[in-house]
Amino acid sequence: MSIIVLIPLLVITVLLIRQTHMMVAGICGAVIAMFIGNIGLMQATKIVTDSLPGMLTMLVPIIYCSTALALSKTGGFEALLALARHASGGRLYLVAAAVVIIQALATYAAGLAAGNTMAIGPLAFAIAGVVPQVVAGMAIVSAVSFETSPSSAEAATVSKIAGIDVGTYVDQLFPIAVAFWLVGAALAAYGVWKHGSFIKTDSQKQAEELPMAENWRRAIAPIYFIAVVVAGKYFNVWLDYPVFTPIFNMISTLAIAAIMTRSAVAKVAEDVIQGSAFILTKLFSIGLFLGFINILSAIGTFKYIAGLTASAPAFIFVPVAIITGFAVAVPAGAYSVGVISLIMPVLAEVGLTPLQMGLVSIAIGMGTQMSPVQINVAALSQTFGMDITKIVKNNAPYLVVVLAVLCVLGVLL
16 A cells, blocks of 8 residues: 555645635545545445435434523523522632533543533533633543543444453543543633633623522523433433433423523524524534545555554554544544544554553544544534634644643553
8 A cells, every 4th residue: 555545634634724624625635535546436425425324313412402502592501600600609610620520421421522512511601701721621521531431432442443341441441531531620620710701791790690599490401401411321220211311301401491481482492493503514514524534544544544653663652553543533533433443453453452542542532622523623613602723723732732641651551
């Protein structure tokens, strides 16, 4: 296999760095790959169209995104913030740390992040607006959680490649996950402590002027929503019946919101429909881009990269593998399981231990949080009202530090 198969990926990466629209970048890379790999239009079309259904059937992020956006219009998150401000004595940095830990637990329980980001993110934004460290903290804990969760496709895939039970695999990585949860929470707390609140909207001022009883009434729906998102899986085990499904969580949350805030049911329903527009648009565009990336996979681009990594000297092999996983995930990180499936089998063949493979997997997760085509990055973009490229730039310095830490762990473990 020739080094020429790297050209399409390099083209895509350069175009994305230059802030070219991801569709343009993807098409350019895919066309070059078609010429290199002698892939016809019919085969390329099938590769792209086969990639779309997987993204458009990600129902949990769609459901939770539309629910959270509808819930935010009832004033529930502002009321919850007013209560949190009162309970913490104005020490919002503690609330910020707690919100990041909630995001970590919710993602670890569910095995995916974007839906939880849409449920929990509005509270993070309400605390202080766009604080860089809060955004980065949520990205860090999300990545480590969905890569190490016993419920995630990522952990299932890596454990299968490693040839060990998924429970054993996630148990080995749990202390590392907890360490990064604490890092993310501390980072968010530091950011809010340093910067304070960047926003003070009229709705927040109104919420703080309301009687506490009124704020409690308005906050019931978001409290319930966060609870069922974080712990619904465990409630179902306790009840021995799957009551708390995404659809039930959505309907029950919106019913509570309508009753508690005396909102018209029709308006709440319309807000849900309007709230789905953003996430559906992003999933469609990400699915198309993933299709273009899969054309690169068809010509062996990622196998070639993994092969180069496998040829690294033994004393630096693990750090090189970690950096490779991170680097590949940045342009190709629409779906981290796909990146794992592309490069991990080759790395496993040259003797990575399951724990070392876990470090590579976490690095892949971190790389996705710098990818402009990753669904959780899109969710952060919507939650904090920032352009996706700004989210990527915000996360970059913090994630590079995390990458360095992972490389050190790769040498020591």
